Structures are given as structure tokens and as C-alpha cells.
Amino acid sequence: MKYLKAFWRVFIREIEIFGSHKSFYRLSLGLPILSFLFFVVLFHNGMPRDMAVAVLDQDDTPLSRQLTRMIDATPSARIAYHITGMAEGERMMKQGKIDAIVYIPDGLEKGIYSATQCDVVAYINDLNLVKNGMLTKDIQTAVTTFSSGIQIQFLMKKGLSEKQAYDQMMPIYFEKHVLFNPYVNYTYYLLSIFLPVMLLIFVVISTIFTIGVELKNGTAGEWYATSGYNILIAVAGKLTPYTVIFFALCMLMNTILFKYVGVPMNGNVPLFFLSGLIFVLAYQAIGVAIVSLLGNLRFALSIGGGYSVLAFTFSGLTFPFLAMDLPLQIFGYIFPLTFYVDIFIDQAMRGAPVIYTVHYVVYMAIFLLLPLILMPRLKRLCTDKKFWGKL
Amino acid sequence: MKYENLKLKWREFTDVFRNEFHYVFHDGGVLLIVIGAILIYATAYSLAYKNEVLRDIPVAVVDESRTPASRDLIRMFDATPNLLIAYKPTSLKEAQNLLYDRKINGIIVIPADYEKKLYRNEKINLSIYTDASYFLMYRQVFYDVTRSVLQSGLEVEWTRFVSSGAQSEQAKALSDPVVLTIKNLYNPYGGYATFIMPAIIMVIIQQTLLIGIGMVGGTWREKRLYQTLIPVGEKRMAVLPIVLGKSAVYMLISLFNLLYVLGVHYYFFGYPQNGAPQTLIAFLIPYVLACIFGGIALSTLFKYRENSLILLLFTSIPFLMLSGASLPRECIPDWLYMIGKIVPSSSGVDGFLRIQTMGATLSEVSKQVITLWVLTGAYFFLACLGMRSILRRIEKKA
Numbered sequence: 198m199k200y201l202k203a204f205w206r207v208f209i210r211e212i213e214i215f216g217s218h219k220s221f222y223r224l225s226l227g228l229p230i231l232s233f234l235f236f237v238v239l240f241h242n243g244m245p246r247d248m249a250v251a252v253l254d255q256d257d258t259p260l261s262r263q264l265t266r267m268i269d270a271t272p273s274a275r276i277a278y279h280i281t282g283m284a285e286g287e288r289m290m291k292q293g294k295i296d297a298i299v300y301i302p303d304g305l306e307k308g309i310y311s312a313t314q315c316d317v318v319a320y321i322n323d324l325n326l327v328k329n330g331m332l333t334k335d336i337q338t339a340v341t342t343f344s345s346g347i348q349i350q351f352l353m354k355k356g357l358s359e360k361q362a363y364d365q366m367m368p369i370y371f372e373k374h375v376l377f378n379p380y381v382n383y384t385y386y387l388l389s390i391f392l393p394v395m396l397l398i399f400v401v402i403s404t405i406f407t408i409g410v411e412l413k414n415g416t417a418g419e420w421y422a423t424s425g426y427n428i429l430i431a432v433a434g435k436l437t438p439y440t441v442i443f444f445a446l447c448m449l450m451n452t453i454l455f456k457y458v459g460v461p462m463n464g465n466v467p468l469f470f471l472s473g474l475i476f477v478l479a480y481q482a483i484g485v486a487i488v489s490l491l492g493n494l495r496f497a498l499s500i501g502g503g504y505s506v507l508a509f510t511f512s513g514l515t516f517p518f519l520a521m522d523l524p525l526q527i528f529g530y531i532f533p534l535t536f537y538v539d540i541f542i543d544q545a546m547r548g549a550p551v552i553y554t555v556h557y558v559v560y561m562a563i564f565l566l567l568p569l570i571l572m573p574r575l576k577r578l579c580t581d582k583k584f585w586g587k588l
Numbered sequence: 589m590k591y592e593n594l595k596l597k598w599r600e601f602t603d604v605f606r607n608e609f610h611y612v613f614h615d616g617g618v619l620l621i622v623i624g625a626i627l628i629y630a631t632a633y634s635l636a637y638k639n640e641v642l643r644d645i646p647v648a649v650v651d652e653s654r655t656p657a658s659r660d661l662i663r664m665f666d667a668t669p670n671l672l673i674a675y676k677p678t679s680l681k682e683a684q685n686l687l688y689d690r691k692i693n694g695i696i697v698i699p700a701d702y703e704k705k706l707y708r709n710e711k712i713n714l715s716i717y718t719d720a721s722y723f724l725m726y727r728q729v730f731y732d733v734t735r736s737v738l739q740s741g742l743e744v745e746w747t748r749f750v751s752s753g754a755q756s757e758q759a760k761a762l763s764d765p766v767v768l769t770i771k772n773l774y775n776p777y778g779g780y781a782t783f784i785m786p787a788i789i790m791v792i793i794q795q796t797l798l799i800g801i802g803m804v805g806g807t808w809r810e811k812r813l814y815q816t817l818i819p820v821g822e823k824r825m826a827v828l829p830i831v832l833g834k835s836a837v838y839m840l841i842s843l844f845n846l847l848y849v850l851g852v853h854y855y856f857f858g859y860p861q862n863g864a865p866q867t868l869i870a871f872l873i874p875y876v877l878a879c880i881f882g883g884i885a886l887s888t889l890f891k892y893r894e895n896s897l898i899l900l901l902f903t904s905i906p907f908l909m910l911s912g913a914s915l916p917r918e919c920i921p922d923w924l925y926m927i928g929k930i931v932p933s934s935s936g937v938d939g940f941l942r943i944q945t946m947g948a949t950l951s952e953v954s955k956q957v958i959t960l961w962v963l964t965g966a967y968f969f970l971a972c973l974g975m976r977s978i979l980r981r982i983e984k985k986a
Binding site for chain 2 (some may be wrong): 244246291329330341351367369387399406410496514518553
């Protein structure tokens with residue numbers, strides 16, 4: 198009961214501080230919501246379509262023009278320019294006017310009619326892997342379709358029926374089953390990582406800020422006294438309001454992802470929500486640990502900020518863990534985000550049985566032990582005046 | 589008189605320069621950001637992306653055929669650069685569990701009648717399950733499986749044409765009349781670091797300048813150091829020498845950072861260096877100036893030391909996205925992309941990539957260069973305006 202009352206006193210004190218300082222609103226409400234909005238708008242258009250492609254058509258026959266039209270008709274490519282030389286194409290690519298050049302050499306039609314294999318070359322800018330991937334796929338598909346059409350005509354000329362011709366070509370084909378992300382949507386995918394990254398940045402910074410500002414302003418002693426000189430209660434009472442706010446933001450994020458954007462949710466919903474709560478708590482714990490260790494608001498903010506921005510790279514989502522060297526893979530495990538992404542993939546995308554996911558939740562919970570180890574240190578910061586008032 | 593005036597301004601400039609220089613180099617927090625951050629971040633990211641590409645992605649093959657022909661096909665899959673046949677489970681169920689265990693990233697099922705159909709000239713239907721939850725892996729698995737299947741299909745067709753009496757060359761043309769060769773330009777191996785690192789580095793340079801300069805500005809306001817710029821009993825210093833004096837310090841720091849990045853980091857990690865030195869210099873000057881003046885303009889708004897970090901840190905990823913280097917520019921709504929142009933990194937990243945990775949000349953990136961000079965001018969004006977309003981406020985109080 199005594200503890201409960203002390204907790205309540207710290208809790209109320211924190212809410213009063215929150216109400217009286219602009220930085221708190223900004224950090225834990227305004228900016229996170231603003232950043233969520235930004236990413237939703239940014240990804241609103243979805244995948245790139247109709248990227249500009251130039252054609253260098255030296256054949257200039259009905260057949261070559263047909264091929265050009267077929268490339269133009271694909272979703273990602275648009276024939277924007279007809280050029281007369283490679284140098285012109287290269288210059289346009291450097292200027293950013295086009296993303297690919299399709300080169301149809303002289304003699305395409307003649308070659309086709311005389312049954313010799315013909316070559317078409319596509320030069321595709323690989324500066325952007327996403328664009329390159331889409332153009333490669335679509336140009337390849339267009340040329341393969343074109344080639345198949347010619348092949349069928351050949352075979353029919355040889356006296357085969359259309360059905361026989363179809364059976365003759367493409368003897369091995371395959372049914373493609375895309376698992377877990379049926380629309381192969383890059384947008385889903387990036388949005389589901391950027392939003393948690395934004396959330397965690399603000400969790401870490403606001404945790405460091407709210408504790409660090411007590412040190413900076415020399416009010417740490419007052420805070421500690423309010424808790425009845427119990428450092429655990431002081432921390433719990435101080436951070437609980439933020440846990441509530443950030444968990445609410447986490448649920449807002451889930452609403453955006455699953456309801457508005459339409460990311461699949463195939464797994465265990467309660468488990469996923471629980472992970473969200475632990476995700477928030479884990480990053481609060483890290484914030485407490487950083488500010489306790491460094492005992493200085495500004496330095497703790499720099500380190501905490503740096504740490505939280507790094508998390509994205511090491512989550513293994515955009516650039517897979519498998520491709521990193523072992524020390525870097527291990528380094529990746531100091532970020533709760535890494536586990537959260539694993540849980541997201543397992544539960545939301547794959548709908549994996551719970552048993553495959555539980556250990557990630559446990560790993561993430563281990564971060565909660567961090568501040569406990571550092572409580573004596575934080576207690577010293579709150580009692581020893583020499584730590585106060587530093588910028 | 590005119591000469592005297594100029595001399596005074598010069599003295600003010602050097603005073604501010606010396607003052608700021610001393611200040612920055614005696615403030616560990618600022619140093620950590622304007623110099624330390626670029627070393628730490630550039631190295632950490634580069635190390636993570638060091639291997640550039642992912643090879644040998646583990647997949648499972650469920651071979652229901654178990655014949656020499658199906659084993660040939662499996663060998664073909666295994667020989668591709670991206671695929672590694674890591675498991676040969678006996679059922680699809682078993683394969684799926686491997687997938688949940690994160691042991692594999694795709695499943696290929698070869699039907700029981702594979703060989704039989706192959707010899708009977710019937711169509712064969714393979715089933716391919718690719719895991720799209722990790723995008724890069726999905727793309728590579730899918731690409732290699734598709735290519736191997738097409739390739740083995742062509743071989744089968746060719747054999748059939750030849751056995752029905754066609755010449756070798758003719759059979760080739762019959763099975764595949766038009767062949768597409770794809771040549772990737774500027775990043776031939778599709779390396780991830782080559783793709784993303786130049787953009788990240790440019791954004792880091794901007795962000796560290798904005799945050800660092802903002803931190804100094806905030807500290808000055810908090811500690812009331814701006815008063816020192818107004819010597820008692822004298823007319824306040826003109827704004828121009830103050831802004832230029834501060835900027836000169838950050839120019840110097842940026843010069844050092846860029847020399848490190850382009851001269852050491854780039855060599856060490858082997859990123860493409862196709863830009864002519866004079867083009868790079870001509871491009872980076874307005875970029876760095878726009879960042880510095882933008883930083884000074886923003887810094888006049890911060891009342892506390894920590895504000896710049898709190899308010900600017902989270903913008904790093906959004907700014908990187910707005911540059912169109914990572915997320916394709918075609919994905920970004922046009923109005924947002926245009927608004928994004930007020931951030932130096934939007935044009936900075938774009939132009940730098942074209943020069944340093946693609947080898948563009950200055951005239952080929954003229955759009956970006958002009959934008960950066962416009963930003964430099966605009967931010968210089970805003971920096972002077974902000975500085976003037978701070979000094980005026982102090983004067984009024986005094």
C-alpha cells in the first residue's frame with residue numbers, strides 16, 4: 198500500500214511535468230504521429246510504374262516495332278524516347294531521364310524469317326536495386342512473350358495445330374506459389390519496418406530525456422524523494438505514463454499497418470500485441486540503462502539517438518542477416534527491433550505456429566533486466582549533487 | 589573610411605571564427621556529432637553491407653520423382669549463384685517446418701512423373717514456393733529458379749527439335765527465336781552497399797552538420813553566450829561576419845570529413861569512384877554550404893542544447909527516403925518529392941550518385957547543382973535573418 202501510494206505520487210508528478218513542457222508533447226505524441234503520417238503518405242503510391250525507357254531500334258521493321266510496343270505495355274516500363282545512338286542513351290541515363298536502354302540490332306526481322314537466333318540487349322541502370330529488379334523482370338517477360346509468339350507461328354507453319362504448338366514449347370513450366378506476402382508488395386514490407394523504427398527512436402529519446410532532464414535541472418533529488426526513496430518506484434512511476442502513450446502509439450501503428458495499409462495478419466494476434474508491449478518496454482529499459490550509465494542528458498541523448506538509428510540496418514529485413522559477417526550478425530542482437538521484426542514476419546506474414554516465435558519474445562524480454570542491474574547507479578545519480586546541473 | 593570598415597569586419601569575422609573553433613573543439617558532445625558520427629556510422633553501415641550480395645540462399649527440394657533426370661535438375665539449381673540446395677525433405681509438410689525454423693527460404697517440388705513426362709514429350713509442372721517475407725531473398729531465389737527452369741526447358745526443346753531432324757543452329761532458333769541479354773550498368777553485381785552507401789554517407793554529412801550546429805546554437809542560447817557577441821558600450825557586430833565566421837569553421841570540418849570519406853573510406857570499402865575530382869568539388873561546395881547555412885538558420889530557433897538532436901534525429905531516415913535513392917522516386921507522390929527539395933540531401937544525394945557512381949559531368953547534373961545554389965542562397969538569407977533577430981532581442985533586454 199505504501200509503495201502503491203508512492204508510485205501514484207511519482208506518476209502524478211510526471212503527468213504534471215508532462216503538461217508543463219513542450220518537449221514532452223513533441224517527443225511522445227506530435228513527432229511520432231507526424232512521422233507515421235509521413236511514411237503512410239510516402240508509400241501511398243505503391244510500386245513504381247511506367248519508368249522511362251529509351252529504345253535504340255536499328256532494325257526498324259514491323260516486328261521490331263511490335264517488340265517495342267510489347268515492352269511499353271508492361272507495368273513498369275514506358276518507352277519514352279527513341280534514340281539513334283548509345284552515347285545519347287548513356288547521357289540521358291546520367292541525367293536521370295531514363296532507367297534503361299533497349300537495343301534492337303539491325304537484322305532482327307530478317308533473322309527471324311530465316312530461322313537464325315536473334316539477340317536483343319537491355320542496358321538497365323542498377324543504381325537502384327528496386328527499379329532494376331522490376332525492369333529486368335518486365336523486359337524479360339516482354340521479350341520471352343514475343344519470342345514465344347514467333348515460335349508458335351513457326352511451329353504452326355510446319356503443320357502443327359495451335360494446341361500442338363503450345364504443348365511443344367515450354368516443356369517445363371512451373372506454378373509459382375508466393376508464400377506469406379501474396380502480393381509481393383514492397384510497400385507493406387518497408388512500412389512495417391519504418392514505423393517501428395520511428396516508434397523506437399522516440400521511446401528511447403523520450404525515456405532518456407525525461408530522466409536526464411531531472412539531472413540537468415537538478416530536480417533528481419526531488420523526484421527520488423517523491424518516490425519515498427525507492428528507486429524502483431521512482432523509475433516505474435516516471436515511465437508508466439510513457440509506457441501507456443507508446444503502447445497506444447504501437448497500437449495505432451498496428452491499426453495503420455493491418456487495417457489501413459492492409460498488411461496480412463495471419464498469426465496469433467494477442468501474442469503479437471504482447472510483443473508490441475514488450476518492444477516498448479525493452480526500449481524504455483535501454484533508455485534507462487543509457488542515461489544511468491552516462492549520467493548526462495546530452496551525452497546520453499547522442500548515444501541513445503545513435504543507437505536507435507542503427508537498429509534499422511541490423512534488423513536484417515532489407516539486407517539479410519545471412520549476408521553479414523558473423524560479428525555483425527551477433528551485433529544485430531543488441532537491438533530489440535531485430536527480434537520484433539522476426540516476430541512480425543513469423544506472426545503477421547507467415548502465420549507460423551506460436552511455438553516458432555515464443556523464444557523471440559523471451560529474448561526481447563531479457564532487455565528488461567538491464568535497468569535492474571543499473572539501479573544502484575541511478576540511485577547514486579539521484580542522491581549525489583555532483584551529477585546535477587550538467588548540460 | 590571604407591577600408592577601415594572592411595578591416596573591422598574582417599576582425600569580427602576572424603574573432604567569430606576563432607571563438608567558434610575553440611568552442612567546437614572543447615565541446616565533446618558537438619565533436620562526437622560533427623566528426624565522430626561520420627566515422628562511426630559510415631563504418632558500421634559499410635561493415636554490415638560489406639558483402640554486397642547474398643549468395644547461396646538455402647532452399648529445399650522435395651524430389652518426388654527420384655530419377656536421374658530429376659537429380660540433373662536439382663544439380664542445375666544448386667549450380668546457380670544464388671541457390672544452395674540445403675535440404676531434401678520427403679514431404680511438403682516437412683519442408684514447411686524447415687521454413688518456419690528459418691532454415692530455408694524456398695521450396696521446389698519436383699512431381700513424381702517428372703522423368704516419365706520428360707521422355708513422353710508432355711508438359712511438366714513444377715511447384716515452386718518462395719518466401720516473400722524477406723524481399724531481397726525472395727527476388728534472388730525467384731530469379732534463379734526461373735532462369736534454371738527456363739534453361740532446362742530450352743534444353744529439352746532443343747533436344748526434341750534435333751531428334752526430329754533439325755540442324756543444331758536451326759533448333760536453337762526454333763526453341764528460342766529471340767534472346768534477351770541483360771546488362772546491368774553502374775552496379776553490375778547488384779551490390780547493396782554500392783547501391784545504398786553513397787546515399788547514406790551524403791545524408792550523414794547533412795544530418796551531423798544540422799544537429800551539431802544546432803547543438804552549438806542551443807547551448808549558446810541556453811548559456812546566454814550570444815551576449816558575448818555584443819561588447820558592452822559598442823555597437824553590435826554585423827550579422828554577416830558572424831554567419832560567415834561560424835560557417836568557415838564548419839566548412840573546415842566538412843572538408844576534413846569529406847577528405848576522409850572520399851579518400852579513405854571509399855578506397856577501403858571499394859565503392860565506385862567514377863566522378864572527376866573537379867566535378868566532385870564543384871558539386872560538393874554548394875551541398876556543404878546549403879547544409880551549413882541551413883544548420884545555422886535552424887540553430888537560431890533552438891532554445892536548449894538538446895533540442896536539435898531531439899527534433900532532427902528522426903528525420904534522417906525520412907530525408908534518405910525523399911532523395912529517391914533507396915525508395916524509387918516514382919513511388920513518392922510528386923508534391924511530397926517537390927517539397928522534399930528544400931532539404932539539401934534530396935538534390936545532394938541524387939547529384940552525388942550520378943557523379944561518383946555513374947560518372948556524370950557537371951552539366952549532366954545541372955538541375956541538382958542549381959537547386960543546391962538556390963538553397964544555399966535562401967538558407968544564407970534565413971541564417972542572417974535568424975541571427976539578427978537573436979541579437980536584437982538581446983539588445984532590447986540589455
